[in-house]
Amino acid sequence: MSLILHHYPQSPVAHKTRMALGIAGATWQSVEIPRIPPKPLLMPLTAGYRRTPVLQIGADIYCDSQNIVRALEEYGCPNSLFPDGVTGRSMMMASWAENTLFDLAVRVVITNALDSAPADFIADRGALYFEKDWSPETLRADMPGVLLRLQAGLAWAEFQLVASDGVFLNGDTPSYADASIGYIAWFLRGRWQGGPGFLGPFEQVCKLESALADIGEGNSSDLSGEDALAIAKAANPVSPTGVSVPFTAGIKEGHMVAIQPHGTNADPQVTGSLRYLDATRVSIDHDTPETGPVAVHFPIAGYDIRPL
Numbered sequence: 001m002s003l004i005l006h007h008y009p010q011s012p013v014a015h016k017t018r019m020a021l022g023i024a025g026a027t028w029q030s031v032e033i034p035r036i037p038p039k040p041l042l043m044p045l046t047a048g049y050r051r052t053p054v055l056q057i058g059a060d061i062y063c064d065s066q067n068i069v070r071a072l073e074e075y076g077c078p079n080s081l082f083p084d085g086v087t088g089r090s091m092m093m094a095s096w097a098e099n100t101l102f103d104l105a106v107r108v109v110i111t112n113a114l115d116s117a118p119a120d121f122i123a124d125r126g127a128l129y130f131e132k133d134w135s136p137e138t139l140r141a142d143m144p145g146v147l148l149r150l151q152a153g154l155a156w157a158e159f160q161l162v163a164s165d166g167v168f169l170n171g172d173t174p175s176y177a178d179a180s181i182g183y184i185a186w187f188l189r190g191r192w193q194g195g196p197g198f199l200g201p202f203e204q205v206c207k208l209e210s211a212l213a214d215i216g217e218g219n220s221s222d223l224s225g226e227d228a229l230a231i232a233k234a235a236n237p238v239s240p241t242g243v244s245v246p247f248t249a250g251i252k253e254g255h256m257v258a259i260q261p262h263g264t265n266a267d268p269q270v271t272g273s274l275r276y277l278d279a280t281r282v283s284i285d286h287d288t289p290e291t292g293p294v295a296v297h298f299p300i301a302g303y304d305i306r307p308l
């Protein structure tokens with residue numbers, strides 16, 4: 001079964017995943033999805049999860065970049081994303097980068113696009129990323145502090161890169177940790193006029209960004225959303241079933257569960273019968289006329305999981 005990434009070019013989180021595909025030396029198929037809902041060819045696969053990116057392997061659907069990277073490692077690409085056993089450190093760094101750096105970078109990019117980006121895009125992203133009562137005025141007033149916090153975060157990344165023996169966080173060998181920092185620089189540089197100047201003093205971060213650009217995004221070919229649905233329909237999920245974790249929160253295979261990204265009401269709640277649970281992944285079974293049976297996989301970190 002081939003790797004199919006559902007994404008769009010401008011998505012920074014998808015870019016992190018594309019860089020991971022490059023580090024992994026993967027061959028993959030690319031389905032371009034809309035930047036804002038409706039996403040009619042994606043929803044049947046994800047049971048309603050709307051974020052970007054999503055990885056499909058036959059009838060197994062992996063939501064969230066955190067979960068996608070685990071799926072890539074399990075799939076077995078030419079290169080490991082966690083060379084020398086740096087899985088824990090890389091995932092902790094990626095989590096920090098997403099929750100701290102990405103949150104700040106989104107504020108910077110959107111605040112600077114308030115007058116130029118389409119109103120429906122700003123409204124959609126405002127609901128996903130900002131406080132319930134956000135307004136253009138508060139975003140603008142918060143900007144100096146946001147930029148100071150972003151600078152502090154980039155300074156930590158810079159310290160860590162200076163301490164490394166090579167251009168990558170882990171020396172001369174790239175790992176997922178590098179993509180998890182590199183995409184922030186790519187996003188700020190490409191989508192904010194002030195980005196190149198702001199990033200300039202972080203020389204090692206900039207070197208990392210260009211080293212990742214040199215590695216590229218693996219070998220991809222285009223696929224239509226309709227063909228991706230047909231591939232799911234022709235396949236069956238092959239991922240494991242059962243509960244395989246010491247603390248289960250009382251959840252058993254076959255229980256109905258609701259899953260939603262933590263801390264937002266703007267994301268739809270996904271519901272389904274529990275297929276699989278371990279320490280870092282929760283999976284549900286899902287079935288639609290377009291896809292037949294699919295397994296939809298989510299990470300646990302960063303998600304609310306409620307037994308129904």
Ligand SMILES: N[C@@H](CCC(=O)N[C@@H](CS)C(=O)NCC(=O)O)C(=O)O
Pocket residue numbers: 011012013014034035036037050051052053063064065066098128302
């Ligand atoms: N925790 C998620 C975050 C994904 C995310 O927020 N992606 C953005 C695009 S960069 C998004 O979904 N935007 C709304 C959309 O594409 O509909 C992940 O790591 O995949």
